[in-house]
Amino acid sequence: MVIKIEQSQFMQFFSVLPDPRKIRNQIYPLSDLISTATLAILCGYEDWEDVSMWAEANLSWLQPLGICLEGAPSHDTYNRFFRFLDPQVMQSCFIQWTQSLVGKIKGIIAIDGKTLRGSGESSSDLDAIHIVSAFAAENEIILGQLKTAGKGKELEGIKLILQLLDIEGATITIDAGGCHKEVAEIIREKKGDYIFGLKGNQGTLLAETENFFAQVLSMSEEEWGNECQCDYFVSEEKSRNRQEKREIWSTNDLEWLPQRTAWKDLESIVCVRSTRILNSQSSTELRFYISSCDSNAEILGKGIRSHWGVENKVHYVLDVAYNEDKCRVRKDHGAENLSVMRRITQNMAKLETSKKLSMNKKRTLASLNPEYRLKLLGMAMNI
Numbered sequence: 226m227v228i229k230i231e232q233s234q235f236m237q238f239f240s241v242l243p244d245p246r247k248i249r250n251q252i253y254p255l256s257d258l259i260s261t262a263t264l265a266i267l268c269g270y271e272d273w274e275d276v277s278m279w280a281e282a283n284l285s286w287l288q289p290l291g292i293c294l295e296g297a298p299s300h301d302t303y304n305r306f307f308r309f310l311d312p313q314v315m316q317s318c319f320i321q322w323t324q325s326l327v328g329k330i331k332g333i334i335a336i337d338g339k340t341l342r343g344s345g346e347s348s349s350d351l352d353a354i355h356i357v358s359a360f361a362a363e364n365e366i367i368l369g370q371l372k373t374a375g376k377g378k379e380l381e382g383i384k385l386i387l388q389l390l391d392i393e394g395a396t397i398t399i400d401a402g403g404c405h406k407e408v409a410e411i412i413r414e415k416k417g418d419y420i421f422g423l424k425g426n427q428g429t430l431l432a433e434t435e436n437f438f439a440q441v442l443s444m445s446e447e448e449w450g451n452e453c454q455c456d457y458f459v460s461e462e463k464s465r466n467r468q469e470k471r472e473i474w475s476t477n478d479l480e481w482l483p484q485r486t487a488w489k490d491l492e493s494i495v496c497v498r499s500t501r502i503l504n505s506q507s508s509t510e511l512r513f514y515i516s517s518c519d520s521n522a523e524i525l526g527k528g529i530r531s532h533w534g535v536e537n538k539v540h541y542v543l544d545v546a547y548n549e550d551k552c553r554v555r556k557d558h559g560a561e562n563l564s565v566m567r568r569i570t571q572n573m574a575k576l577e578t579s580k581k582l583s584m585n586k587k588r589t590l591a592s593l594n595p596e597y598r599l600k601l602l603g604m605a606m607n608i
Contacts, residue, residue, distance in 0.1 A: 234325070234603055235263075235322065235602060235603050236256055236259065236260060238318050238321055238322040238325065239259050239318045239322070240255070240256065241314070241318065242255060242259070242310065242311075242314055242315065242318060243310075243311055243314060245305075245306065245309035245310050245311070246305070246306060246309075252295055252298075252302075253293070253295055253298045253302065256292075257292055257293050257295075257298065258298060258302070258303060258306050258307075260292055260602075261276060261279070261280045261287065261292060261293060261297075261298070262276050262303060262307075262566055263566060263569060263570060263573075263602065264279075264283075264591075264598055264602065265279035265280065266547075266566050266567060266569075266570045267570045267573065267574070267588060267591045267598055267601055267602070268588060268591045268592035268598060269585075269588040269589060269591075269592050271547065271548055271552060272552060272553075272554055272563075273300045273303035273304045273307070273554070273559075274300040276300070276303055277297060277298060277299055277300040277302075277303060278300075280293055280297035280298065281297035284296065284297055286595055304554075304556075304559065307558070307559050307562040307563060307566075308556050308557040308558055308559040308562075309557060309558065310558060310562050311558070312372065312558045312561045312562055312565070315561075315562050315565050316369060316370065316371055316389075316565060317389065319369060319370070319565050319568070319569060320368065320369035320389050320390065322569075323366060323367065323368050323369065323572060324368065324390070324391060326366070326572070326576060327361060327364050327366055327368075329391065329393070329394065330361050330363075330364070330368065330390075330391070330392070330394075330395045331363065331394055331395060332361070332362060332363040332395065332396065332531075333361075333362040333363065333395070333396050333398055333528050333531040333532065334359055334360065334361055334362070334368065334390070334392060334395045334396070334397050334398070334417075335359070335360045335362055335397075335398045335399075335531065335532040335533075335534060335535040336357060336358070336359050336360075336383055336386065336387075336397060336398070336399045336403060336535075337357070337358060337360070337399075337400065337532070337535045337536070337540075338355055338356065338357045338358075338373065338379050338382075338402070339355070339356050339358065339539075339540050339543070340353050340354070340355045340356075341353055341354045341355075341356060341549060341550070341552070341560055341564060354372055354560050354561055354564075355372070355373045355378075355379070356370050356371070356372055356373070356561075356564055357370060357371050357372075357373050357379050357382040357383055357386060358370040358535065358539060358568070359386050359390060360534065360535040360538070360539055362531040362532075362534050362535075364575075365534070365538055365575050366572050366575060366576070367539060367568045367571060367572055368390055369386055369389060369390060370386070370564070370565065370568060371385055371386045372561050379402050379403060380402075380403065380405055380407075380408070383399065383403045383408055384407060384408060384411055387408070387411045387412060387415065388411065391415075392412065392415050392416070392417035393415060393416040393417060394416065394417070395417050395418070396417065396418040396419065396420060396518060396528055397412050397417050397418070397419045397420070398419075398420045398421075398528055398529065398531065398532035399419070399420075399421055399422065400421075400422040400532070401421070401422040401423060401424035401425075401426060401427070402426075403421065404421040404422060404423060404424075404426065404427055404515070406487060406488055406489070408421075409421070409488050409489040409490075409491075409517070410489045412489075412517070413489045413490050413517060418516070418517045418518050419516060419517050419518075420495070420514055420515075420516045420518065420525065420528050420529060420532075421514060421515050421516070422512065422513075422514055423512075423513040423514060423515060429483075429484065430484045430515070431513060433482055433483065433484065434494050434496075434513045434515070435511075435513060437453075437476075437481075437482075437494070438474060438494075438496040438511075438513070440453070441453050441455055441474055441496070442474075442496075442498075449474065453476060453478070454476050454477075454478040455474045455475065455476045455520075455522075456474070456475050456476070456520050456521060456522040456523075457472070457473065457474055457522050458472075458473045458522035458523040458526050459471065459472045459473070460526070466503065466504050467501070467502070467503050467504075468501070468502040468503075469499060469500070469501045469502075470499070470500045470501075471497060471498070471499050471526065471530070472497070472498045472499075472500075473495065473496070473497050473498075473522040473523070473525060473526035473529075474495070474496045474498075474522060475493050475494065475495045475496075475516075475520040475521065475522045475525050476493060476494060476520050477492050477493045477519060477520035479491065479492075479493070479494065482494070488515060489517070490517045491515055491516075491517060492516060492517050492518060492519055492520070493515070493516045493518060493519065493520040493525070494513070494514070494515055494516075495513065495514040495515070495516060495522075495525050495526075495529070496511065496512070496513055496514075497511070497512045497513075497514070497526065497529060498510070498511050499512070512529075514529060539571070542571065542584050543567060543568075543571070545585075546583075546584040546585050546588065547567050547571075549564070549567060570588075570601075571584065573601045573602065573603070574587045574588065574591075574601060577600060577601050579600075580597075587601070
């Protein structure tokens with residue numbers, strides 16, 4: 226019995242992709258290229274030459290599934306297809322697919338940027354691509370990503386990805402690079418909340434916030450709630466040679482703040498003091514935030530803490546498990562589209578919970594076990 230790859234829910238979302246190839250060159254259906262690229266990357270392969278070799282080696286398994294009936298596409302075929310495939314449509318399909326999987330997102334959506342270091346080349350003045358990703362902290366799923374004008378130039382990408390996502394009821398966390406009034410307005414118009422990091426790009430607002438919390442920190446704990454109307458929460462973590470104490474202060478008493486009306490529905494300001502002891506060496510860091518959420522130091526602190534999951538659970542995995550920063554796919558839209566394929570497979574592996582394995586181990590198992598790789602792809606092995 227032949228199972229058509231087009232019947233999978235996954236391929237239904239990507240079947241609308243505009244094929245950049247001329248009709249006379251379409252020997253292999255679009256579904257062959259998308260499905261084999263997805264499966265090969267799931268199995269641990271990293272570039273188009275790898276994908277082509279994997280497809281060639283697995284023809285006897287692929288063809289009964291209705292895939293690659295004309296043989297395995299060459300690496301040039303994959304390269305040309307993904308180089309010229311419209312990345313904006315690819316991103317849109319990706320976002321629609323992920324939202325169909327997780328439904329309405331509640332809790333924290335962390336938005337953060339990552340540079341694909343291998344996509345740049347100094348000898349030809351080719352800048353590395355910078356990607357902004359949206360990460361659902363509770364589901365540990367990448368909701369979507371968009372290419373930006375570069376590191377430090379993320380505003381347009383952030384605004385666009387917010388427009389594409391359903392964020393009603395969610396709280397968006399963004400570091401200081403995305404702390405803009407326009408972003409706050411988009412989030413509130415779409416019925417979400419925000420927590421923004423504050424740094425030098427919001428000079429007077431940062432100065433006012435720093436000055437307020439400097440006074441708070443100079444007071445006794447009894448005075449925080451009475452004189453400053455601050456909520457307070459503290460948490461501690463210990464490991465063998467590392468200890469960290471996080472203290473969070475927040476207040477919604479902002480009548481004194483000149484900028485309070487300039488930010489859409491600004492409700493609270495937050496201070497986080499992190500004290501770390503590593504191998505008997507102590508360090509302290511203060512960070513400041515603004516938020517449309519009510520002043521609850523525990524909830525705000527946990528939201529801020531969740532934001533850094535995008536570094537540990539997305540960026541770190543992409544660099545270590547997928548060798549993303551070492552990939553040398555550069556031409557046209559190739560690097561951007563390949564980055565989407567990696568995140569597609571990362572989501573597939575994360576959503577598969579029957580095996581308590583690391584990302585690397587799941588990809589190894591997919592390479593060894595045909596039934597498991599189809600399970601990741603979301604198809605039933607029913608031959």
